[in-house]
Amino acid sequence: MFNWPNADVILRATHGAESRDFRVHIFLSFASPVFKGMFELPQPSPSASSIDIIDMADPPRALEVILRFI
Numbered sequence: 001m002f003n004w005p006n007a008d009v010i011l012r013a014t015h016g017a018e019s020r021d022f023r024v025h026i027f028l029s030f031a032s033p034v035f036k037g038m039f040e041l042p043q044p045s046p047s048a049s050s051i052d053i054i055d056m057a058d059p060p061r062a063l064e065v066i067l068r069f070i
Helices: 035-038 060-069
Strands: 009-015 018-024 052-056
Touching: 009 060, 018 060
Parallel strands: 009 052
Antiparallel strands: 009 018
16 A cells, blocks of 8 residues: 555654565645654655655554554
8 A cells, every 4th residue: 555656755664673665655744744844854865766765763563554544
């Protein structure tokens, strides 16, 4: 569900050895002030890809539940 090929950003949820990428649209910033603030933070320069990757220290399942709610 969160593997959009035309995504604006990748949210990388990592908790211990568990990691998962969520390819989402910045449209989330309209639904949540938390995401809005996160997307406004400067990110490290992207490597070979043109899409920003935001590392999150949250369990992947928790982030999935939040994204599904939004």
